[in-house]
Amino acid sequence: MSVTTHDRTETSDGSTAARSVLVKPGMCGHNSLFVGRLGDWTWETVSDLCGTNAFDATNADGSPTYLSFYYFHIRGSRQMHVHGLTFGDRLRVASRLFDFGSESILTLHEVRPEGGPDAPVDPDRFYAYDDPRCIYVENYNRWISRSRPGSNRDLVKSSPVGFRHDHLPRLPDAYSPRRVYDHARNRLTFLDGLPADRVPRPGFTLDYPIDASRDLNGVGLLYFASYFSIIDWALLRYWRRLGRGTAAFLDRVVLDQRLCYLGNADADSVLRISVDSWQKAGDPGDEIVNLVVRDRDTGRTVAVSTLHVLSTGGAHDGA
């Protein structure tokens, strides 16, 4: 019985790759493993189509350069969302790259149950987000290097040798992620003003000490998927403050999550996370949550994330 998982094909325009995926314990669950795998698929797609091995890239100085995540957006549905994936699910992932010059790149992934038609990733259809069987994933990445050995602060832009991007399509301006992440960086939220028809809950802050035993990647930087874990850690504490049980947390549906990476952090830093939220009027299980993550000691903003989450009110919910 074959469980081959990387049946990849490339399309003729050189910007798209598709892969068949059998979901395994190492890429699903109540953790950030699936997000981590999405990141690997971004790097794989760039490596396959842009002339540079993203897993082992160096700049003109010979220093390692990393295709760092700057903006990450995941959009699902009640029917198809990240925490709903489990062992044995078979997925088809279509990934397409868009040209953003020599220092950045945009990747759009469409993740669907296998068996449907193998549609190419079209920006108009992607940004309509109208297929409830699809998880839509947007990654904007930048090439960066360390400016000082051993430090995870003051990372600098740094293109690798041989990175080809001119052959990639341009994204229509209307969909540019730059407007979105600039807004998040300046306003510390992805929201355009206070959400209509929503009732704010009291905000709070909490401290997360970076865990050197599980948060760092293979080059000692705070792993991009760990930011998702840290956001989830804060979200669980938010759940508990509302008196909700663990089962209700595990049953949540994250319809939409945006995350902007504004800085890395050293392995012994403490992060201070502020949490604000708005419930839908008359529906306390439909919430928008905004989190700002700062380095506690320096005050530097490290990340901003905005989520749209549903509590499904399962048997253990108590809500």
Add this chain to the structure above:
Amino acid sequence: MSVTTHDRTETSDGSTAARSVLVKPGMCGHNSLFVGRLGDWTWETVSDLCGTNAFDATNADGSPTYLSFYYFHIRGSRQMHVHGLTFGDRLRVASRLFDFGSESILTLHEVRPEGGPDAPVDPDRFYAYDDPRCIYVENYNRWISRSRPGSNRDLVKSSPVGFRHDHLPRLPDAYSPRRVYDHARNRLTFLDGLPADRVPRPGFTLDYPIDASRDLNGVGLLYFASYFSIIDWALLRYWRRLGRGTAAFLDRVVLDQRLCYLGNADADSVLRISVDSWQKAGDPGDEIVNLVVRDRDTGRTVAVSTLHVLSTGGAHDGA
């Protein structure tokens, strides 16, 4: 540039598979991602060679059954060890299965840098552990099911339909993992008596609340690789008690780790971990550490792990 990672081949006796692996952010780092990937390779190998899709297996009653980890052993060297792997490394992984009846199976993995000869996994050579370029991994797994929906306790043995094992070789008795894990289960350590030429340090205990935001797998069980994360979490606290810095922790070399899984735990349990250790006389950076993990409320033993760890005394070590 191809970064295909699952170039798998099977050998003619039907017990061995080999794969080429490009190390990616999602499978390395200061975390348990590589261990998680080893687990996926065990399930893949069984699925490929034993007639049952381990990622989606059911027993005769139609209930899901999981190829649960019972004993895990990883042995490396200063030169080649789990936390030394990083992005872009290319590995060759040879995996061989051994017959342990219808309810269990043993998998031996040999992980080497790619480029050497593709040697078959031979038990005598495997258990000699004499190649410093090899990470040796031993997995003993049992098929289990939940006995009650929603509970992670009282898991029961449960073979899947169609599981073929008669064609697999038998392991020479001298190497049987049963003796090893029975010892660990009965004595709560993998050590045979007090280690010679070693000086005990004071033991201590600490509590780890299971983190529903990152410890559970895609079917709601405590993820097998999370046990490694929890052990590492305790190890980091042990490091700090000794006044060692974070950089020294990240520089550690785990030469050998054995882990026996004696129980699972619910998502809101608290684990109580007892830590005992012995330093080498005259070499405080060479330690054997034994950890026993119990469910704090019931006292049930959940896991036993014994490690041989080196502090390399790097620039930040302070030792």
